[in-house]
Amino acid sequence: MSDATRAEVCVVACADAWRGDGAMLASAFGFIPTIGARLAKATFEQDLLISDGEALLVSNALALGSTDKTIEGWIPFRSVFDTVWSGRRHVMMGATQIDARGNQNISAIGDHAKPSKQLIGVRGAPGNTVNHATSYWIPRHVTRAFVEKVDMVCGVGTDRGAADLRRVVTNLCVLDFEGPGAAMRLRSIHPGVAVDDVIENTGFALDVPPDVPTSREPTADELRLIREVLDPRSLRNTEVKS
Amino acid sequence: MTTDKRSSIEAVVGALRDGMTIGIGGWGSRRKPMAVVRAIARSGLKDLTIASYGGPDVGLLCAAGKVKRVIFGFVTLDSIPLDPHFQKAREEGAVEATEMDEGMFYLSLLAASWRVPFLPTRAGLGSDVMRVNPGLKTVRNPYGDDELVAVPALKLDAAIVHMNRADAGGNAQFLGPDIYFDDLFLSAASGSRVVSCERIADDLLKEGSFHTLRINRSMVDAVVEAPGGALPTSCEPDYAVGDLKAYVSDPYAGGTA
Numbered sequence: 001m002s003d004a005t006r007a008e009v010c011v012v013a014c015a016d017a018w019r020g021d022g023a024m025l026a027s028a029f030g031f032i033p034t035i036g037a038r039l040a041k042a043t044f045e046q047d048l049l050i051s052d053g054e055a056l057l058v059s060n061a062l063a064l065g066s067t068d069k070t071i072e073g074w075i076p077f078r079s080v081f082d083t084v085w086s087g088r089r090h091v092m093m094g095a096t097q098i099d100a101r102g103n104q105n106i107s108a109i110g111d112h113a114k115p116s117k118q119l120i121g122v123r124g125a126p127g128n129t130v131n132h133a134t135s136y137w138i139p140r141h142v143t144r145a146f147v148e149k150v151d152m153v154c155g156v157g158t159d160r161g162a163a164d165l166r167r168v169v170t171n172l173c174v175l176d177f178e179g180p181g182a183a184m185r186l187r188s189i190h191p192g193v194a195v196d197d198v199i200e201n202t203g204f205a206l207d208v209p210p211d212v213p214t215s216r217e218p219t220a221d222e223l224r225l226i227r228e229v230l231d232p233r234s235l236r237n238t239e240v241k242s
Numbered sequence: 243m244t245t246d247k248r249s250s251i252e253a254v255v256g257a258l259r260d261g262m263t264i265g266i267g268g269w270g271s272r273r274k275p276m277a278v279v280r281a282i283a284r285s286g287l288k289d290l291t292i293a294s295y296g297g298p299d300v301g302l303l304c305a306a307g308k309v310k311r312v313i314f315g316f317v318t319l320d321s322i323p324l325d326p327h328f329q330k331a332r333e334e335g336a337v338e339a340t341e342m343d344e345g346m347f348y349l350s351l352l353a354a355s356w357r358v359p360f361l362p363t364r365a366g367l368g369s370d371v372m373r374v375n376p377g378l379k380t381v382r383n384p385y386g387d388d389e390l391v392a393v394p395a396l397k398l399d400a401a402i403v404h405m406n407r408a409d410a411g412g413n414a415q416f417l418g419p420d421i422y423f424d425d426l427f428l429s430a431a432s433g434s435r436v437v438s439c440e441r442i443a444d445d446l447l448k449e450g451s452f453h454t455l456r457i458n459r460s461m462v463d464a465v466v467e468a469p470g471g472a473l474p475t476s477c478e479p480d481y482a483v484g485d486l487k488a489y490v491s492d493p494y495a496g497g498t499a
Contacts, residue, residue, distance in 0.1 A: 055419035076420040077269060081345045085363070107341060112374045114335035120323055121296070121316030126343040127365030153370040160368035 002217040005242030006171060007032060009190045010139075011226055012218045013174050015040040017135045017167040018090055023047040024133070025075075025089040031064060031235045033092040033137045033169075038062060038230050039222060051075055064231050084124065090133035090166070093125060097150040098136060100184050100204045101157035102165045102177055104129075105150035112152055125155035133164040139239045141170035143203035158182035171240045173198050174215055179207030188215040244411040249464040254436045255281045257464075258400055261310075263291040265351070265396075265431060267403030267424035268475060270297040271320040271483050273416075275404035275438045276497050277471035283308060283494065293396060295344065295422065297475055298489050298496070301327035305493040309337045313396065315344030319486050327493050342371050342378075342393075348423060350396035355429030362390035400434030401427040404472045405457065406480055407449045408439040412462030415439075415446050415454045418478035428461040435461060438468040440480050470498035 014036025018026050026037040026048045041048040042061040052058050057073030075083070083089050096119055097105040104125060110116035128134055134155060138145055156162050158177050168175040168184065172193045179185035185207040186198055195212055218226065226236070255278065258264070264282075268274035279299045282290075283306035290308050294300050296317030303309050305327040317328040331337045342350070349361040362381055367389070372378055381392040403424040406417040414437045416424070428435045437457065442465060443449055471477075474484035474496030489496040 074419075077422055078348065081348055084345060085365075107370075108332070112339070112341075112370075115332055118324070118329040118332040120318050121314055122341055122343055122369070122371060123316045124344045124365075126367075126369035126371050127345040127363070129369075130364045130367050152374070153368070156368035162368075 002223070004218045004223060006190060006192070007236040007240040007242050008218050008223060008226055009215055010169060010171060010240055011035045011039060011236060012222055013169045013215050014092060014137060017092060017169065018045050018048060021045060021048060021090050021133070023049065023088070025049045025051065025083050027051065027089060027091040029092065029094050030137050030139065031239050032139065034064060035226060035230045035236060037092070039225055042225055043222065049073070061225065061229050063229060064235050065233065084127055084131050087132045090135070091128050092135040092137050093128070093155060095136050095138055095145065095155070097145060097147045098138065098168065099147055099150050099157060100206070101159040101182065102155070102162060102184065103150050103153045103157035103160060104136065104155035105152045106154050107152040109151050122154040129155040129162045129165070131163055133166050134162065135167040135169065138168060138170045141172040141198070141201050143201055146202040146204060148204050172201065183207050185209065186212050188213045190215045191217065244459060246410045247412045247459070247462060247465045248410050248442065249466055251278055251281045251466055251468065254278065254434065254464050254466060255285050257434055258282065258287055260287055261289045262399040263293065263397070265398040265401040265427040266292060266294040266299045267401070267422060267427045268297065268299070268472070269295045269420070269422040270316070270318045271475045271486065273404050273418065273422065273472050273477050274299045274475040275402045275471060276473060276475060277468040278402050278436060278438050278466065279303065280494060280497060293398065295347070296325070296328065298325065298486070298493070301325040302493040304328050304331035304337055311338040311340060313340040315342055315347045321483070322486055322490060326490055341374060342366065346371070346391065346393045348426070349393040351423055351426040351430045353393060353395035354397045355426055358395065360392040360394050363393055364390060366391040396430060398427065398431040400436070401431035402436045402438070403427055404468070404477065405437055405439045406477065407441055407443045407446055408437050408465045409444065409446055410442060410465065412437065412459035412465050413446060413455060414457035414462060415450055416456065417450045417454060417480070421456050425456050425461065428457060433463065435463045436466065437462050437464070438466040438471045440469055440471065440477060442467045473497040
């Protein structure tokens with residue numbers, strides 16, 4: 001039995017989203033997906049390309065917040081769009097709202113002309129989701145986030161022409177889009193979470209297979225990398241309490 | 243001798259007019275021409291349309307009541323995800339929004355700079371960007387049968403960017419990791435193409451390699467020396483991001499001018 005925390009289970013669930021991608025740009029938003037992408041590159045998916053979030057491709061196992069970069073390439077924002085439109089990217093974005101087909105909202109809550117809450121904006125979500133692999137990280141799995149209908153479709157879902165929706169990782173579980181009609185399906189529940197916890201916190205009818213596996217725990221080597229190399233300041237615990 | 247384009251913040255802001263569409267360079271909390279933006283905020287200008295990869299430039303101009311419409315893909319302070327001044331303006335319905343994918347924004351500037359009416363892309367297809375911008379049209383691939391978004395050229399009346407160095411003639415230099423889309427903002431503008439910079443230098447090749455000279459003097463009308471002119475946003479390698487918390491409390495704060 002491992003002593004891995006929930007945050008650490010989430011890190012490896014995120015890392016696993018990039019498994020098999022090879023030489024793709026792995027872009028991540030949030031601490032836990034960022035640690036996950038770097039963990040994947042440091043272990044089972046060594047050909048991944050990782051950016052420092054500014055304009056550099058970094059080849060070493062970079063700790064969150066560290067400037068000790070081994071630079072292997074230059075990727076200013078304009079080149080990021082070249083990569084997006086080429087398809088050689090797998091992004092893990094956030095979502096303030098997401099529906100059963102993976103339509104995502106990060107723009108505004110309420111009427112777009114006069115929103116009740118202005119969010120960050122559509123960013124690159126529309127272009128990302130029709131061009132390359134996309135996953136999501138939602139650190140608080142609640143009904144307010146998992147909704148019947150999003151207020152503004154930013155990232156497009158499987159019913160609106162998404163190129164390749166892969167995973168939704170949350171603090172409770174891992175979801176994919178292998179349900180009927182490419183709907184969201186419960187793929188695994190994190191250790192200590194019940195299937196009913198997920199259902200109660202999801203605002204739409206989720207596809208739940210008869211036997212839901214438990215999300216895998218980090219290996220001893222993964223735990224060491226997370227704790228000692230990639231996130232020594234434990235920023236992961238600010239996203240998911242342990 | 244080439245034309246000397248050195249000017250002042252007062253003169254470049256004085257040349258702007260009510261109702262103009264103004265592009266502002268930089269990206270979020272990075273290399274925004276804040277000294278010029280603060281002067282616009284304090285001017286008598288009104289009804290501006292602001293096109294920006296938005297940061298505190300957008301928030302300040304909204305707070306100052308200068309903005310009729312914002313053209314944007316996002317507005318963020320990065321370390322502080324949401325700009326409260328922009329949020330307030332949107333939630334009060336005080337500004338109109340033309341919101342698009344940030345890649346569409348790039349193509350709209352590129353189309354204007356290339357003087358073509360539109361550029362095609364998949365970005366935006368299937369999303370509510372099409373719903374909230376009813377004027378946005380798709381175009382059928384003339385070589386196949388798929389449909390693409392026809393991103394219209396974003397023609398600017400003025401463009402303002404902040405660079406690390408420039409010379410008196412208007413050649414301008416970025417010394418940080420990314421030029422962002424600053425060259426395209428200048429190329430998309432029909433006039434009032436303003437470069438503010440940390441320092442006017444005689445020999446830019448003593449400052450950085452020729453790779454950093456992406457903006458040449460045919461793209462620039464006026465050069466303004468404004469040390470610290472990006473604060474509170476960053477201007478690497480001259481300085482890192484400044485006091486964004488002060489900006490959140492007071493949108494005019496966090497700068498030197």
